[in-house]
Amino acid sequence: MRGIIIALLIGLLFFGLSLWAFTLQHSLLIALIAFLVALWTSEALPLGAVSLLPIVLFPVFGILDVNEVTPNYSKSIIFLFLGGFMLAIALEKIDLHKYFSAKLLSFFPKTPRGIIYALAITSALLSGILSNTTVTLMLMPIALFLSENVRLKVRFLLGTAYGASIGGVLTPIGTPPNLILLGFLEEHNLPVLAFGEWMYMMAPVVIAMLLIIPWLLALGVENESVTDVQQDVPELNSEQRRLYWIIGILASMLIANTFLKQIAGFSLDEKLVLLGFGLLMFVPRIGFLEWEDTRNLPYEIIFLFGAGFSIAAAFTNTGLAAEIANKLSFISSIPLFWMFVSVALFVTFSTEVTSNTALTSIAIPIFYEFAKVMPQSEGTLLLMVATVAASYAFMLPIATPPNAIVMSSRVIRIKEMAGIGLKLNLIGVTVLSVIAYTIWRLLL
Numbered sequence: 001m002r003g004i005i006i007a008l009l010i011g012l013l014f015f016g017l018s019l020w021a022f023t024l025q026h027s028l029l030i031a032l033i034a035f036l037v038a039l040w041t042s043e044a045l046p047l048g049a050v051s052l053l054p055i056v057l058f059p060v061f062g063i064l065d066v067n068e069v070t071p072n073y074s075k076s077i078i079f080l081f082l083g084g085f086m087l088a089i090a091l092e093k094i095d096l097h098k099y100f101s102a103k104l105l106s107f108f109p110k111t112p113r114g115i116i117y118a119l120a121i122t123s124a125l126l127s128g129i130l131s132n133t134t135v136t137l138m139l140m141p142i143a144l145f146l147s148e149n150v151r152l153k154v155r156f157l158l159g160t161a162y163g164a165s166i167g168g169v170l171t172p173i174g175t176p177p178n179l180i181l182l183g184f185l186e187e188h189n190l191p192v193l194a195f196g197e198w199m200y201m202m203a204p205v206v207i208a209m210l211l212i213i214p215w216l217l218a219l220g221v222e223n224e225s226v227t228d229v230q231q232d233v234p235e236l237n238s239e240q241r242r243l244y245w246i247i248g249i250l251a252s253m254l255i256a257n258t259f260l261k262q263i264a265g266f267s268l269d270e271k272l273v274l275l276g277f278g279l280l281m282f283v284p285r286i287g288f289l290e291w292e293d294t295r296n297l298p299y300e301i302i303f304l305f306g307a308g309f310s311i312a313a314a315f316t317n318t319g320l321a322a323e324i325a326n327k328l329s330f331i332s333s334i335p336l337f338w339m340f341v342s343v344a345l346f347v348t349f350s351t352e353v354t355s356n357t358a359l360t361s362i363a364i365p366i367f368y369e370f371a372k373v374m375p376q377s378e379g380t381l382l383l384m385v386a387t388v389a390a391s392y393a394f395m396l397p398i399a400t401p402p403n404a405i406v407m408s409s410r411v412i413r414i415k416e417m418a419g420i421g422l423k424l425n426l427i428g429v430t431v432l433s434v435i436a437y438t439i440w441r442l443l444l
Contacts, residue, residue, distance in 0.1 A: 003044025011035030048300030073306030086278030124167025132164035161402035177360035308361035325369030392428035395421030
């Protein structure tokens, strides 16, 4: 109850402050979002319950009609996520994820730097297809077991968490902000990147971050002793081999679909492809799931998507996004590169104190107001910078689920994470801005 009261007080505080600069309706919307964010971050109510509150609160306070809110909880982009998660559940059910983890870990030397790279890269690659929360939970016991040295434990845990955040942007389904951007682009009839297009756009960012971050984490601990733990790669059984080939076929289809779009101007609807492969997991003698397994689907995240889309719609429909954009209009007069830097800095450090999903839902409509008066390709790049920056917050546990999970080990101090994370935030902003300005402009 204490958390709910604090959230109410925070909402009232934001309402009072907002009245100085915004209309009554806009101030109410800002207060409601502050209230929701406070509940999300304090976990005073379950995540799914808080995510459903916009259906009640927005109509009651005259923000959006109920018929304008509820469609946000069934957008077609959500079914891309559903299909991917059905595959992820099958992957975990038959332990194929352990094979992938052990295989990737086996490629690196058993030295502090080698293990940090192994954990970060393994975490990043798995986070492209699995929830970064699941990946961090799966790899954290390995990170804790590899050494009794507390300094090494801290670096191994941070490598695991940061790798999950870095790799989450690699695919459209890797992290919720990616899907929020794609849903927004689709809703506003803007070009939506195909699965493969998204991956080759994000690959330079992910590769650069995976080269830099583990190297920095290893500084000062290179000569520490490591418990020699043999990571044996298990043999695949018949079930695992079958799913291995199914995933291979899916990957081939998504890659082929990207080239098809580029060459022929025609492509399959990837939401249907991914949902179709997800439903294939229930087919006898082909799949691996029963309906009871869907209890493991993260319905609260689906509701969170709906809340995010509802917030974005409220910002746009009430004109608050345009009003905030007007107050930030000075950004539009600066050169494109520094615009990318400013947006990335704003989003990255704002994400440190709130959910990256909620922040993305707020930031995209705001920066879309700038994008509308820019060339379409540059406007899309600006929205992509804002989206990726929301995943690259490394300072505080509240910023991302992976940060919170490794903090739960009670090995890392917040001061330590904040000190390391501040440097990595600035590196992330720099890498993202440089690649967006030099490489993305050529690719898009």
